[in-house]
Amino acid sequence: DAGVIQSPRHEVTEMGQEVTLRCKPISGHNSLFWYRQTMMRGLELLIYFNNNVPIDDSGMPEDRFSAKMPNASFSTLKIQPSEPRDSAVYFCASSFLGSYEQYFGPGTRLTVT
Amino acid sequence: QKEVEQNSGPLSVPEGAIASLNCTYSDRVSQSFFWYRQYSGKSPELIMSIYSNGDKEDGRFTAQLNKASQYVSLLIRDSQPSDSATYLCAVLGGGADGLTFGKGTHLIIQP
Numbered sequence: 001d002a003g004v005i006q007s008p009r010h011e012v013t014e015m016g017q018e019v020t021l022r023c024k025p026i027s028g029h030n031s032l033f034w035y036r037q038t039m040m041r042g043l044e045l046l047i048y049f050n051n052n053v054p055i056d057d058s059g060m061p062e063d064r065f066s067a068k069m070p071n072a073s074f075s076t077l078k079i080q081p082s083e084p085r086d087s088a089v090y091f092c093a094s095s096f097l098g099s100y101e102q103y104f105g106p107g108t109r110l111t112v113t
Numbered sequence: 114q115k116e117v118e119q120n121s122g123p124l125s126v127p128e129g130a131i132a133s134l135n136c137t138y139s140d141r142v143s144q145s146f147f148w149y150r151q152y153s154g155k156s157p158e159l160i161m162s163i164y165s166n167g168d169k170e171d172g173r174f175t176a177q178l179n180k181a182s183q184y185v186s187l188l189i190r191d192s193q194p195s196d197s198a199t200y201l202c203a204v205l206g207g208g209a210d211g212l213t214f215g216k217g218t219h220l221i222i223q224p
Contacts, residue, residue, distance in 0.1 A: 031210060042216035043157070043201065056211060091156055100145045100205050102212060104156040 002026070004105030006092050012111045018080040021108045024073055025094030033093040033102060034067055034077050043091070049075065050097055082112045115140045117204050119215035127223050132189040134218050136202030139183070145205035146178055146185045147212065150198045157201055161187060192222045 005024040069075040093102040116139040149157035163176040199217040
């Protein structure tokens with residue numbers, strides 16, 4: 001079975017540009033999570049969805065960040081405008097609702113110059 | 114503010130010995146606990162979950178949970194060089210689905 005798929009794997013952009021990260025969860029999983037990992041702050045939960053509905057976005061750092069899940073097979077995390085401090089690895093994870101065992105995608109390494 | 118604390122290491126263990134990794138958490142209502150392994154440049158990989166007090170064994174791995182002390186640990190028996198990685202402790206709080214992660218312990222198994 002395919003695992004969680006993320007694209008792009010690497011993104012380099014200039015400050016002020018819009019960045020869109022994409023995620024396809026494991027087929028059948030109905031919970032999806034976006035995390036960000038940095039050396040300073042470790043792995044932090046940004047937002048998660050159950051059955052395509054955003055449940056908790058308290059981890060989203062600013063209004064520049066937004067996330068959508070238009071269907072069970074696709075989610076996006078958008079940063080507009082991007083800033084150098086947004087540079088990090090962004091992970092998407094998925095699970096069955098209520099199972100709590102989350103499986104991570106390979107991540108997107110974002111560099112904002 | 115939920116917190117999960119781990120010693121960052123590095124923790125150096127000779128090959129074949131037992132590696133012991135520890136984690137404490139602040140939220141008393143936490144119900145579920147997980148250990149993830151992360152190799153450098155890779156994504157976290159789930160290796161163990163534990164939900165009740167006591168020990169849970171899976172192959173060379175044993176997870177231990179003590180809710181009264183708010184403490185969870187991971188033991189790796191017969192450590193192998195391939196076990197060298199960062200181990201992340203993750204906690205699921207009551208009424209929430211998102212995990213709170215510790216910053217991880219860097220484990221080095223010396224051949």
